[in-house]
Amino acid sequence: xxxxxxxxxxxxxxxxxxxxxxxxxxxxxxxxxxxxxxxxxxxxxxxxxxxxxxxxxxxxxxxxxxxxxxxxxxxxxxxxxxxxxxxxxxxxxxxxxxxxxxxxxxxxxxxxxxxxxxxxxxxxxxxxxxxxxxxxxxxxxxxxxxxxxxxxxxxxxxxxxxxxxxxx
Numbered sequence: 001x002x003x004x005x006x007x008x009x010x011x012x013x014x015x016x017x018x019x020x021x022x023x024x025x026x027x028x029x030x031x032x033x034x035x036x037x038x039x040x041x042x043x044x045x046x047x048x049x050x051x052x053x054x055x056x057x058x059x060x061x062x063x064x065x066x067x068x069x070x071x072x073x074x075x076x077x078x079x080x081x082x083x084x085x086x087x088x089x090x091x092x093x094x095x096x097x098x099x100x101x102x103x104x105x106x107x108x109x110x111x112x113x114x115x116x117x118x119x120x121x122x123x124x125x126x127x128x129x130x131x132x133x134x135x136x137x138x139x140x141x142x143x144x145x146x147x148x149x150x151x152x153x154x155x156x157x158x159x160x161x162x163x164x165x166x167x168x
Contacts, residue, residue: 011035011093011124012086014078016046019158020060021140023132025068027097030126032073039089040065044079051141051165063157083118092121099128099135 011031017024017040032038040061044054052060054077061075078085086094094114096107104125111123128135135153144150144162151159 008036008090009034009093010037010039010089010091011095012039012041012082012089012091013095014041014043014082014085016043016048016050016137017057017061018046018048018050018052018137019140019154019162020057020064021132021135021137021158022153022155023097023099023128023135025064025155026129026132027095027126028065028073029068029070031095031124032070034124035093036072038070038073038095039091040073040075041082041085042075042077043082044077052161056161060155060158060161064155067155067157081117083114083121086121087118094121094123096123096125097128098125099133 011034013028013031015024028038028040042054042057042061058075058077065073065075082094086092094111096111098104098107107123107125114121114123132153140150140153141162144154144159145166154162
């Protein structure tokens with residue numbers, strides 16, 4: 001089959017990304033190498049206490065992606081079922097990052113439900129790098145709020161935005 005006959009491989013990396021961490025960025029970089037197009041999709045209305053609005057989370061991702069020079073990565077927002085979003089974008093794969101057995105349990109259940117709803121869409125899980133194993137958005141918000149050093153865990157633009165939110 002020629003390259004023109006082959007369909008584009010589009011993967012969607014969904015999440016709340018509040019805030020975007022170096023762990024999230026690592027998963028995006030690695031997924032971008034595996035697919036023709038990676039769409040980082042920011043979930044607009046997660047059942048979480050958010051620090052950043054959907055618009056702010058999108059802008060942070062766009063700034064980081066531009067700095068990383070990842071030409072096959074774009075950023076958008078969605079609400080509703082992720083499988084509906086993947087279909088609307090012409091995607092075939094959902095990317096998930098795994099840090100722990102707790103992540104695996106949650107992603108396993110979501111992956112099975114997504115497969116039931118959309119058997120044509122595959123879920124691909126990427127394991128986190130050891131350097132980001134302990135990083136969580138919730139923990140980083142607390143450490144930043146309390147004045148801790150998060151410079152090797154968050155992109156610089158995210159650190160600046162968090163400090164602004166916390167009035168520093």
